[in-house]
Amino acid sequence: MKSSTKMKSTTKSKTSKEQFEPRILALCCNWCSYAGADLAGTSRLQMPPNVRIIRVNCTGRIDPTFILDALYQGADGVLISGCHPGDCHYTTGNLKMRARFALLQNLLEEAGVDPRRIHLQWASAAEGDVFADGIRGMVERIKKLGPSPMRRGGK
Amino acid sequence: MPKRVAFAQLSSCWGCDQSLVDLHLRLLEVLPQLEIKYWPAVVDYKLSDLERLPKGSLHVGFVEGSCRTQEDVHLLEVMREKSQVLVAWGSCSCYGGVQGLANQWSIDEAITRKFLKADTVTDPRVPDENVPGFTDHIVPNPDIVPFELIIPGCPPTSDNIYDAVVALLTGKPFDLPDRTVCDECPREREEKHIKEFHRTYEGHIDPNKCLLDQGYLCLGFATIGLCGAQCPSANSPCKGCFGPPPSIKDHGAKIIAALGAITDMSPEELKSMFPDPIGSFYFTDYAASFISKIATAERSDTK
Ligand code: SF4
Ligand code: SF4
Ligand code: SF4
Numbered sequence: 494m495k496s497s498t499k500m501k502s503t504t505k506s507k508t509s510k511e512q513f514e515p516r517i518l519a520l521c522c523n524w525c526s527y528a529g530a531d532l533a534g535t536s537r538l539q540m541p542p543n544v545r546i547i548r549v550n551c552t553g554r555i556d557p558t559f560i561l562d563a564l565y566q567g568a569d570g571v572l573i574s575g576c577h578p579g580d581c582h583y584t585t586g587n588l589k590m591r592a593r594f595a596l597l598q599n600l601l602e603e604a605g606v607d608p609r610r611i612h613l614q615w616a617s618a619a620e621g622d623v624f625a626d627g628i629r630g631m632v633e634r635i636k637k638l639g640p641s642p643m644r645r646g647g648k
Numbered sequence: 649m650p651k652r653v654a655f656a657q658l659s660s661c662w663g664c665d666q667s668l669v670d671l672h673l674r675l676l677e678v679l680p681q682l683e684i685k686y687w688p689a690v691v692d693y694k695l696s697d698l699e700r701l702p703k704g705s706l707h708v709g710f711v712e713g714s715c716r717t718q719e720d721v722h723l724l725e726v727m728r729e730k731s732q733v734l735v736a737w738g739s740c741s742c743y744g745g746v747q748g749l750a751n752q753w754s755i756d757e758a759i760t761r762k763f764l765k766a767d768t769v770t771d772p773r774v775p776d777e778n779v780p781g782f783t784d785h786i787v788p789n790p791d792i793v794p795f796e797l798i799i800p801g802c803p804p805t806s807d808n809i810y811d812a813v814v815a816l817l818t819g820k821p822f823d824l825p826d827r828t829v830c831d832e833c834p835r836e837r838e839e840k841h842i843k844e845f846h847r848t849y850e851g852h853i854d855p856n857k858c859l860l861d862q863g864y865l866c867l868g869f870a871t872i873g874l875c876g877a878q879c880p881s882a883n884s885p886c887k888g889c890f891g892p893p894p895s896i897k898d899h900g901a902k903i904i905a906a907l908g909a910i911t912d913m914s915p916e917e918l919k920s921m922f923p924d925p926i927g928s929f930y931f932t933d934y935a936a937s938f939i940s941k942i943a944t945a946e947r948s949d950t951k
Contacts, residue, residue, distance in 0.1 A: 557908075558901040561938035593908035595915035600900065600925040604752065604943040642946035 515569040515635040519546045519628070520555050524582040525617045526574035532621030540625045541632045544572070551575070553586020557593050560611060567643040570610045570635040574627060577615040587615070609634050610641075651707040651817060654686035654698060655737075656727050658720035658789075659747060660713025664738035665689040667803035671810055678810070681817055698726055706730045708816050710737040714744045714789060714935070719780035721792065728793040733816065736798040737809075741789050743891050744935025745802065748786040751940045752926060754947055755784050785944050786935040797822060802889035802932045805875055826893045829868030829886050833877040837861055840910035845921045848885060859885045860910070865928060870902040891933045898938050900929035 521527040527548045533540060549555055552575030560571045573594065575587040594613045601608040612631055616624040639645075655665065669675065669690070684691070685706060686698045709731030715721045728734055736742045744751075750758045759782065764772040789795065799812050799822075815822040830837075837858035846863050853859065859866035859880055866885035868877065872893040879886045892899040904925075911918060926934055934940050 556901065557904045558898050558938075561898055561901050561942075564942055565938040589908040591908075591915055592911055592913070592918055593904050595919050596904045596907060596922060596925060599919050599922060600904070600929075600939055603924065603926050604939045606939065606943050606946055642942060642949050645945070645949050 513636060513640055515543050515632055515640070516567070517544045517570045517572055517628075517631055517635060518563045518568045519544045519572040519574060519631075520552070520559065521546055521548055522552045522575045522582075522587070523548055523550050525576035525580065525615075526624060528618035529574070529616040529620050529624040532618065533625040534621075536621050538621055538625040540628050543632050543635075544628055551581065551583050551586035552590035553581070553583060553588075555590055555593075557597055560597060564606070564610060564641065565643060567641050569638075569641045569644070570612070570631060572627065572631045573611070573613045574616050574624065575613075577617055580617060606642075607638055609638060650681050650683040652683045652685050652705060653708045653710070654684070654706050654727065654730065655689060655710045656686065656698070656712065656723055657689060658711065658713030658723060658741070659716035660738070660740050660745070662689060662712070664712040664740075664801075664803040664809075667801075667806050668809050670806045674806075674810060678813055678817070695723065695726075698723075698730065701730050703729055704732055706732065708733045708735060710735045711741050711789060711795075712737045714740045714747060714786055715783050715792065716747055716786065717780040717782055721783065724789060724793055733796045734793070735812070735816075736789055736795045738804055739800050739802040739889060739891055739932035742798040742800045742936075743933035744786040744788045745932050748788075748933065748935030748940065749927065749930070751785045751935050751944060755782050784948070788936045798824070800824070800872060800890045801874060804890075805878070807876075808874055824894050825873060826895050827873040828893060829871045829873045829875065829877050829880070829890075832873040832875075833858075833868055833880045835859065835880060841912045842910055843912050853883050855883055867903060867929070869906055870896065870899060887931045888929070889932050891936075899933050900925065900937055900939070903929045 521530055530546060552573055555573060563571050573590060575590060576582065578587060581587040591613065597611060598608045601611065614627040616627060685701060686693045709727045711724060711727050711734065713720065715724060739745050740747065759774055763769065763774045790798065799808055801808055812822045835858045836856055838861050840861060842863055844863050845865055848864060853864065854862060864885045866880060867888035868880060868886040870892055871886055871888045872890045874890055888899060892902060896902045922928055930937055
């Protein structure tokens, strides 16, 4: 315990990008992606530990406020993972998310915030590997972008 | 006993003052109950008149406008110090206002554009004598000093101001309602499946049907219902100038949420319909949005 807190304080002063471990929020729908994430876990697929998953009933329930608020609170990236188009448990929730996501991308871009900080993917309950790939891709993208401006002390 | 009051203007268009004097004869009902200590919009008061007042000696201070200059920040702080009840008067004061849209650029870019590059400029130079410095970006007044009350609107209607002043004079609460402009709008609406949006000047607007149903971006559904739906009643879409109802944290996020649910378009089509989401969704409250705060941090970091 003691040594790990020590480690933390020594690495803190170094800010090079290699040591940056992104904090990513993943919002997963209950019926496909969360089950897919579960499968990835039980199949022991390797995934980077940078992601905190929140389960929602449907990606259609994700208010864009959640995403913007998460970025404001210092998340380095937000991943949204839902059922493939046509497979939504509630028929069209994921299509609503897809439309909202398109407008959010425009908004981030216009504001001058890299739109790659948010990402939308589809992964079914059987696609543990797709889910794990998505997480890996997200972590790589965010590592390239560096920490959230809200965490760089640039406020 | 009359209440001691002050009306201060930070960077603003003074439209909120205009809306107050638009009360016309009804002004006579409230004026005798007010002891005006500072109101430079109508009487030649100086800043020193306000600064000389004892701390907390004003019953109510009304602040219009937002802080674009260091002088504005000073005036805001003086108003806070002198007022028992401080009121953010108008969307500029509550949310940063139209000038908050400038938060899309650094202050240097904004100054270059306005004073050196604008098409109408014939003698390009940046004024630097006897002027207060600019603030780096617009921060909503309630994030600078605490307020007891906000009255949104660009401007608030004369009735809104009258109601707020009467409430303040009689000690009654003035709570913002959680209703929207749609709740006040008389137009007939249907189930929405919008396939295309039009600019306001395109096509013919049916005066009885919901503007959104007809493919005009009307923001009544995400905007607090205080104005009596005056734009849709005049055949013009709501631009959201009063900001959101109290339960909504971020105006534009709410608009995006709703557009995702009521449009029937491909993501590409939707993107091409809204090339300027900031201008379209955050007309008077961009400075108060999550995304403006994130972008501002990003900029100050890379400077
Ligand atoms: S809120 Fe609107 S009307 Fe009032 S000062 Fe600001 S820009 Fe003018
Ligand atoms: S969207 Fe506009 S036109 Fe339609 S009901 Fe709401 S305020 Fe009225
Ligand atoms: S209808 Fe909308 S834009 Fe018009 S005054 Fe009311 S809130 Fe403002």
